[in-house]
Amino acid sequence: MSEWYPILLNLKDRTCVVIGGGAVAARKARGLLDAGANVTIVSPKLNPELSELAEAGRIRHVPKAYADGDLEGAMLVFAATDSPEANAAVLSEANRRGIPANAADGGEAGDFIVPAVLRRGDLVLTASASGSGPAVASRIIGELRDRYGPEYADYLIGLRKIRSWIKAEVADPIERRRLLEEASTDQSLTEWSKLDDRADIHAIIERLKVRALGRKG
Numbered sequence: 001m002s003e004w005y006p007i008l009l010n011l012k013d014r015t016c017v018v019i020g021g022g023a024v025a026a027r028k029a030r031g032l033l034d035a036g037a038n039v040t041i042v043s044p045k046l047n048p049e050l051s052e053l054a055e056a057g058r059i060r061h062v063p064k065a066y067a068d069g070d071l072e073g074a075m076l077v078f079a080a081t082d083s084p085e086a087n088a089a090v091l092s093e094a095n096r097r098g099i100p101a102n103a104a105d106g107g108e109a110g111d112f113i114v115p116a117v118l119r120r121g122d123l124v125l126t127a128s129a130s131g132s133g134p135a136v137a138s139r140i141i142g143e144l145r146d147r148y149g150p151e152y153a154d155y156l157i158g159l160r161k162i163r164s165w166i167k168a169e170v171a172d173p174i175e176r177r178r179l180l181e182e183a184s185t186d187q188s189l190t191e192w193s194k195l196d197d198r199a200d201i202h203a204i205i206e207r208l209k210v211r212a213l214g215r216k217g
Helices: 023-034 048-055 084-097 134-147 151-169 173-183 186-192 201-216
Strands: 015-019 038-042 060-062 076-079 101-103 116-120 123-127
Touching: 015 023, 015 084, 023 038, 023 048, 023 076, 048 060, 076 084, 084 101, 116 134, 116 151, 123 134, 123 151, 151 173, 151 186, 151 201, 173 186, 173 201, 186 201
Parallel strands: 015 038, 015 076, 038 060, 076 101
Antiparallel strands: 116 123
């Protein structure tokens, strides 16, 4: 069994190729679009969801069966056909070109697996059973969905501002770390959802200092 290394990739404006036009390919395409990737689908036919994405110009469709050479220029590859032979050929080309590839019909046959994902703006939560039980990972993400609601997208927009202010205003690395930890508590995060650019930076930092001192005491 492989020991997988968890990682988040910056795919914005990078070319990712999905071979296949069915439900699995659509699911891979959705995740890639959420990450800002340029998605190319190679398949003779597309399911309704992919057809809609192609018609809207959100994905590029190459209407043909996979052939060697279709992966040129890709950063990531997804073999998502219903043919084990075709998927194996895709993985072979990807391996030859040094492109990380995911195999929809057998995770450990590829170079990476895709976890279940929950996005709340900058907050990205993932769960994986390392290929042994995708339903378990999906259930865990469902539980996290209830704990971390849509409001966390606004929380983290504010937290990003607070973090930049603290880094600019607080020179002591120990105090800076203490304030950043305090700024990430549930109590503080709720405040940041209402933050705007007119906020008093120094008053906020002083308030965080008082809270952090009280928590320490």
